[in-house]
Amino acid sequence: MTTSIGILHPGEMGISLAATALNTGMDVYWCSAGRSGASSERANDLGIHSLNSLEALCNTCEILISVCPPHAAMNVADEVIACNYQGIYADVNAIAPTTVKTIAASMANAGIEFVDGGIIGMPATQHGTTWLYLCGNSADKVASCFSGGPLETSVLGPEIGKASGLKMCFAANSKGTAALHTAILATAETMGVRDALEKQWAIYTPGFTEKSQARIRQVARKAWRFSGEMKEIAATMEAAGLPREFFDAAAQVYERQKSLKDAGQEPEIEEILEKVTKK
């Protein structure tokens, strides 16, 4: 059974969802209004249908998938509600369950069926590397649009908040650890003991320094959108009864790197440590 599905918006992750939906035999749409040339290029390369307004997308699609930076998630949802959309709306963004529940309530008021989602991994290019977790009463229906791979899907039951909560916890470790390591290295650098620290790490955990630095450099150009995600994780922890401050700090570490967004290549570790240190 072919379902018409709309992707808001085809960034790198969105395109990997679109590709999986195409592989599953779905009709895949996107809305070109106000999107970048890079989005158009990605969408055209993949060959998904382009519509020139959000209204048209909302009138055409039975399922909409919101995949955008965390800080934009609420706004995308509001725009869809304003179009009087009446299908299934799946938010698969890196946002706190509390944020998700706010969106879910607005959607319910507008008569829209809501599905909570969370994506773990990089944009999917092969099986077994990227997971789309889903929950909510219509989670199975959304999952069935993505069964053709390479993205893997997993349904966590009807309760809204579990998929996003899982995503938050996974990202708390992967991105939180990178932020923590960045702060530690920058502290050591300021105090003139980075060499000694790296030597000691090399004795205790061979390869740790190299692996940690590679990770810090790998995320630097994405830091501009990680700071919003860290704030969502802080909210998640607070709602769960744990100290949110780990992720208030992580948000600051990424916020201070936002100017690295347009760096042509991975910045050197020294440049990153300099950026995150307040003089």
Add this chain to the structure above:
Amino acid sequence: MTTSIGILHPGEMGISLAATALNTGMDVYWCSAGRSGASSERANDLGIHSLNSLEALCNTCEILISVCPPHAAMNVADEVIACNYQGIYADVNAIAPTTVKTIAASMANAGIEFVDGGIIGMPATQHGTTWLYLCGNSADKVASCFSGGPLETSVLGPEIGKASGLKMCFAANSKGTAALHTAILATAETMGVRDALEKQWAIYTPGFTEKSQARIRQVARKAWRFSGEMKEIAATMEAAGLPREFFDAAAQVYERQKSLKDAGQEPEIEEILEKVTKK
């Protein structure tokens, strides 16, 4: 050349310093006044000289080593100054360089030669597992009292603050990561997604869950003294221009576990997660 060296106080780490000094041929003393039966037992087992007052220890020793929980470091230093001690005083505790500098200033005022130290690793039982880092003008002299192993020594130059700074950064990673993982697992538990998270970790990093949980359980009974150390790390980061909040959070995570101090055996992970979660 035999030097008389006093250990304040022979806890498990202090005893491993005392044993190394004995191996190096030093005369090693401790002060039994006000100490626990466990300290006496450790000191007697090793065969170091017991003196019954801090005054006697200060009059007898050319070098004093302060090795105590972070929150007690300042107090131990003040007590030694009050005894009109005139030798070398090495603070090897897990305290921030800013705290160390405060102690160093008091020592200088009192005419006491100060050495900054930091210990990395568990109490030393074999070569190549535990490091005593030292800095300050008399760091070499202190190091020479510990050249007989199994503790390794390393001198970081004359500048006070480097040894403690290095210790802070190393502990920031080892103990900070354990606190972060504890908070993440507890968040997942509260949201009902711990199983799903652990399954996902098992796919991405086989063995991660087991290793992380083993570490969390291993530190639980020491949490009562880690919270003070986390506050020192927070101060270290703040002074270096990095966000301190990572370690304000870590201090809370350990503070909430302090009642596990007297647990007969390693607590189960569920008990720890329950303790750190605010209802």
